[in-house]
Amino acid sequence: xxxxxxxxxxxxxxxxxxxxxxxxxxxxxxxxxxxxxxxxxxxxxxxxxxxxxxxxxxxxxxxxxxxxxxxxxxxxxxxxxxxxxxxxxxxxxxxxxxxxxxxxxxxxxxxxxxxxxxxxxxxxxxxxxxxxxxxxxxxxxxxxxxxxxxxxxxxxxxxxxxxxxxxxxxxxxxxxxxxxxxxxxxxxxxxxxxxxxxxxxxxxxxxxxxxxxxxxxxxxxxxxxxxxxxxxxxxxxxxxxxxxxxxxxxxxxxxxxxxxxxxxxxxxxxxxxxxxxxxxxxxxxxxxxxxxxxxxxxxxxxxxxxxxxxxxxxxxxxxxxxxxxxxxxxxxxxxxxxxxxxxxxxxxxxxxxxxxxxxxxxxxxxxxxxxxxxxxxxxxxxxxxxxxxxxxxxxxxxxxxxxxxxxxxxxxxxxxxxxxxxxxxxxxxxxxxxxxxxxxxxxxxxxxxxxxxxxxxxxxxxxxxxxxxxxxxxxxxxxxxxxxxxxxxxxxxxxxxxxxxxxxxxxxxxxxxxxxxxxxxxxxxxxxxxxxxxxxxxxxxxxxxxxxxxxxxxxxxxxxxxxxxxxxxxxxxxxxxxxxxxxxxxxxxxxxxxxxxxxxxxxxxxxxxxxxxxxxxxxxxxxxxxxxxxxxxxxxxxxxxxxxxxxxxxxxxxxxxxxxxxxxxxxxxxxxxxxxxxxxxxxxxxxxxxxxxxxxxxxxxxxxxxxxxxxxxxxxxxxxxxxxxxxxxxxxxxxxxxxxxxxxxxxxxxxxxxxxxxxx
Numbered sequence: 001x002x003x004x005x006x007x008x009x010x011x012x013x014x015x016x017x018x019x020x021x022x023x024x025x026x027x028x029x030x031x032x033x034x035x036x037x038x039x040x041x042x043x044x045x046x047x048x049x050x051x052x053x054x055x056x057x058x059x060x061x062x063x064x065x066x067x068x069x070x071x072x073x074x075x076x077x078x079x080x081x082x083x084x085x086x087x088x089x090x091x092x093x094x095x096x097x098x099x100x101x102x103x104x105x106x107x108x109x110x111x112x113x114x115x116x117x118x119x120x121x122x123x124x125x126x127x128x129x130x131x132x133x134x135x136x137x138x139x140x141x142x143x144x145x146x147x148x149x150x151x152x153x154x155x156x157x158x159x160x161x162x163x164x165x166x167x168x169x170x171x172x173x174x175x176x177x178x179x180x181x182x183x184x185x186x187x188x189x190x191x192x193x194x195x196x197x198x199x200x201x202x203x204x205x206x207x208x209x210x211x212x213x214x215x216x217x218x219x220x221x222x223x224x225x226x227x228x229x230x231x232x233x234x235x236x237x238x239x240x241x242x243x244x245x246x247x248x249x250x251x252x253x254x255x256x257x258x259x260x261x262x263x264x265x266x267x268x269x270x271x272x273x274x275x276x277x278x279x280x281x282x283x284x285x286x287x288x289x290x291x292x293x294x295x296x297x298x299x300x301x302x303x304x305x306x307x308x309x310x311x312x313x314x315x316x317x318x319x320x321x322x323x324x325x326x327x328x329x330x331x332x333x334x335x336x337x338x339x340x341x342x343x344x345x346x347x348x349x350x351x352x353x354x355x356x357x358x359x360x361x362x363x364x365x366x367x368x369x370x371x372x373x374x375x376x377x378x379x380x381x382x383x384x385x386x387x388x389x390x391x392x393x394x395x396x397x398x399x400x401x402x403x404x405x406x407x408x409x410x411x412x413x414x415x416x417x418x419x420x421x422x423x424x425x426x427x428x429x430x431x432x433x434x435x436x437x438x439x440x441x442x443x444x445x446x447x448x449x450x451x452x453x454x455x456x457x458x459x460x461x462x463x464x465x466x467x468x469x470x471x472x473x474x475x476x477x478x479x480x481x482x483x484x485x486x487x488x489x490x491x492x493x494x495x496x497x498x499x500x501x502x503x504x505x506x507x508x509x510x511x512x513x514x515x516x517x518x519x520x521x522x523x524x525x526x527x528x529x530x531x532x533x534x535x536x537x538x539x540x541x542x543x544x545x546x547x548x549x550x551x552x553x554x555x556x557x558x559x560x561x562x563x564x565x566x567x568x569x570x571x572x573x574x575x576x577x578x579x580x581x582x583x584x585x586x587x588x589x590x591x592x593x594x595x596x597x598x599x600x601x602x603x604x605x606x607x608x609x610x611x612x613x614x615x616x617x618x619x620x621x622x623x624x625x626x627x628x629x630x631x632x633x634x635x636x637x638x639x640x641x642x643x644x645x646x647x648x649x650x651x652x653x654x655x656x657x658x659x660x661x662x663x664x665x666x667x668x669x670x671x672x673x674x675x676x677x678x679x680x681x682x683x684x685x686x687x688x689x690x691x692x693x694x695x696x697x698x699x700x701x702x703x704x705x706x707x708x709x710x711x712x713x714x715x716x717x718x719x720x721x722x723x724x725x726x727x728x729x730x731x732x733x734x735x736x737x738x739x740x741x742x743x744x745x746x747x748x749x750x751x752x753x754x755x756x757x758x759x760x
Contacts, residue, residue, distance in 0.1 A: 012136050012149060016129060019153060022160075022169065023125060027118055029166040033092070034114045036165075039085045040069060047077060050085055057114070061106050064098060071095040080167060080223075089167045121159060124303045128156040131309045144191040148312065151184040155305050162298040175219035178236045182243040183212040185273075189247050192312070193266045194254075201250070215239075237285040244277060268311060276307035402522070403437070406430065409518060410439035413511040417487075420503045421496065427462065427486040430474070430515055432522070442488060443467055462486045470496075472504075474512050482515055563594065614642055615649040619674065622657055632669045632689070634660070639677040648741065651721070652676065652685055655714050659687040659737055662711075667691025667735060678743075682723075685739040693729045 037056015040047040047069045052058050069077050073093050079086040091108045098104070132152030139145045154177050161174035187205055190197055219232055251266050258266065280301040284294045294301075344357070344364055410428040417426055418441065425442020440447040444467070459481075462471050467488055474483040485508060490496070496504070610618045616638050623634035640652075656674060663669045669691035676685045711725075718725050721741045729735040 008140060008146065012133070012140075012146070015153060016133060019129060019156065022173075023122070023156075026160055026164045026166050026169060027122060030164050031110050031114060031118055033090055033165045034108060034110050036088065036091050036094075036108060038063070039087055040079060041085060043068070046070075047079060047086065057108060057111070060111075063096070063106075066098075068097045069094065070097055070103065080171075091165070120303070124306060125156040125159055127306055128152045128159075128309060131306075131313050135309075135313055144188070147184065147188050147191055148309070151181070151188050152309050154181045154184055155302075155309075159302055159305075162302065171223040172220065175223055176216050179212050179216035179219060179239075182236075182239040183208050185240075186243050186246065189269055189273075192269055193251075193262060195262065198254075234289060237289055240277070241281065241285060244273065244281075247273065269308075272308045272311035276305045279304040406432070406437045406518065407439055409511075409514055410437060413507050413514075414439055414441055416507055417504060420507075421500050422491045423488055424491055425467075425488040427468075427488075428483065428511070429462070429486070430483040432482070432515075432519055444486065444488065459484055472508060474508060474515070476512060476516055482512065482519070485511075610649050610653050611646065615640060615644060615653060616642070618649075618653050619656065619676075622653075622660065623672075623674070626660060626664065626672070631660075631664045632672050634672040634674060637673075637675045637677075639675075640683065641678070644683075648683060651717055651741070652683070652739075655717060655739060656685060656687060658714055663687070663689040663691055663735070667693070669734070681743055683741045683743065685741075686736065687739075688734070688736040690734045693731050693733045693735050 034057050035053075036058045037053030038049055038058045039051045039053070041050040049063055049065055049067045049069070051065070052063055071077060072088065072091060072095075074095075078089045080089055094106045094108060096104055096106065129152065132149035135145050136149045157173055157177040158181055161170040161177055164170040183205075186208060190201055190205065194201075215235070222232070247270065251270055255263065255266070280298075282295075284298050284301040288294045341364070344361055410430060414426055414428055417423060423442075425440065425444045427438065427440040427444040427447050429447075430437045438447050459471060459473065462468060462484055468486045469489045470487045472485040472487070473481045474485060475481045485504075487496075487504070613621075619636055619638055623636050626632065626634055656676075660672060660674070663672055667689050669689035671690050673688040674686070675688075676683070678684065711727075715725055718739060718741065721744070723739065723741040725740075726738040727735065728738075
């Protein structure tokens with residue numbers, strides 16, 4: 001370790017140990033001799049009470065202004081003059097005399113509040129000392145860090161001195177600490193902010209150093225003789241406030257000349273210092289300068305100085321600066337709010353809750369509430385704008401993606417035509433609603449630019465273009481033309497062979513199918529955007545309501561009617577006492593029908609056959625029942641295990657039964673195929689018929705208004721499992737429906753017994 005570093009270590013750690021020893025002694029004496037808050041004036045050779053500080057112990061005693069102090073601990077009182085006032089050097093048992101009462105004694109003993117106050121002061125001083133030592137330990141060779149440590153020690157010494165009632169030692173510490181702290185604050189500011197210190201600042205710091213030294217010597221002298229002028233405290237206030245104003249002025253002067261790092265350090269320093277000095281300025285210094293009476297004790301207000309070293313240490317620990325320009329407005333508003341609130345609370349306590357201060361508190365509360373409401377309104381408006389911008393960005397992204405996909409749909413068949421023919425170029429045109437998409441190759445590539453400019457390209461426009469050998473309309477099965485295909489000449493200028501024309505015709509057919517499906521998908525997306533989530537929930541509620549209505553009508557039209565018929569005949573039998581076999585057979589048939597109807601309804605609501613015989617037997621019964629009732633023949637292939645959980649068995653049976661009923665009622669199918677199997681992760685079902693089919697794009701009646709609920713209910717049941725349903729259907733081509741139910745929690749195991757297959 002270099003010799004100079006050993007010297008600095010001895011100085012730093014030695015001063016820290018010395019401070020701890022002195023602080024321990026001063027706090028012990030102060031706890032034994034609490035702050036009374038009494039100020040005296042000389043009165044006919046003696047001393048009488050001039051004022052009582054509410055922060056002192058005397059505020060709890062029955063002390064009146066004008067009471068005469070006779071003795072302290074049985075001896076003549078020893079006081080220190082402060083202008084035209086004086087305060088006790090030491091206190092213990094105080095002997096007073098009051099006119100009309102005589103003499104009385106007061107014992108100045110520490111209360112629990114004095115203990116809490118001492119603990120707060122100790123914690124603040126130790127925090128300042130620890131921050132300074134942590135910074136020095138991290139970088140002991142830095143001159144700026146050593147200056148930072150000195151600043152922390154002087155701030156801790158100032159707090160220790162203003163709290164203390166031990167006047168002999170603190171009478172030496174406080175003048176030095178209070179005199180040098182503004183200079184050390186200014187010196188650290190210069191070292192922290194400026195990379196290259198201006199020459200005039202160096203001269204100003206030297207002059208400031210001389211003034212601080214002279215003032216410290218002067219205050220030491222007046223403290224030693226026990227006659228402190230009242231203006232010395234005002235000078236200390238002015239020096240600290242002037243230092244803050246000087247820092248702000250220098251910041252304003254050099255702001256434009258600073259780089260980004262210097263500006264950030266400057267903002268950090270000024271912000272932390274302003275917040276740290278705010279309690280001292282508003283509650284102690286300014287009230288003392290303006291009205292001669294502080295609103296709070298100095299030890300409590302100076303504790304805010306810990307904000308500055310804590311902020312600096314945090315910056316050094318993180319090895320980077322925050323962007324203070326981003327946080328500064330918010331910090332300024334919150335700092336102003338906290339400062340005003342502190343001042344108002346202090347004024348309220350000091351004035352004893354006078355009407356004026358109560359009105360001021362009410363006005364401040366109203367303004368704070370209005371400010372909060374205004375912030376909420378601004379926040380909601382900003383959130384709405386952000387949501388709207390996000391929607392616009394999303395819509396733009398979707399629009400661009402759709403245009404790109406539309407061009408890709410045209411590019412694929414174009415490249416396919418080029419791969420099977422030696423054509424020079426071609427042009428695909430797709431008219432989708434009010435939009436036209438064009439993809440041209442070879443000499444027809446410029447037509448894409450015409451489409452991008454918003455021009456519509458029709459068959460006549462293509463015919464007017466020179467170079468097209470043939471123009472083919474892209475027509476759907478219903479004859480609607482959705483686009484055109486313009487073919488250029490072949491590279492060898494020969495005609496297309498029959499095989500090439502056949503391939504082009506197949507490509508045209510597949511292209512029409514792709515474009516039709518893309519248009520249909522866009523229509524469904526638009527319909528989905530127009531249907532709110534509440535409307536979709538209403539569709540499901542309608543499906544459930546329709547099921548309840550069907551059950552109600554079934555009970556009313558079958559079961560209830562049979563019971564009414566039986567009731568009427570039984571009443572007639574009771575009245576007449578006559579009956580015959582024919583009437584009895586009618587009653588029995590009515591009962592049999594009612595039993596059958598109730599059994600069918602029970603099976604519909606909850607198929608007990610699944611519980612009693614298992615899914616395989618229930619599906620075989622379903623296939624047999626369909627055949628017996630004149631329905632289609634059914635091929636059943638069930639490879640699910642018998643150990644399938646009951647919830648899966650019941651759900652699968654209901655789904656398969658609903659799908660087979662749909663095939664019987666709507667598809668006019670002659671044959672059904674039902675397959676069930678499983679994998680390690682899911683259970684699958686497939687129901688296939690050879691009926692008339694339908695358009696799966698309109699399964700919910702979005703396009704045609706056909707509001708069937710069967711598939712909607714099935715989809716709801718599958719969604720509860722997190723499964724999927726897929727429909728392959730087309731008009732006249734039959735229907736195949738695939739169901740997938742994921743296995744939940746590993747309840748279903750693969751490899752169990754096959755439940756068998758059947759055909760009917």
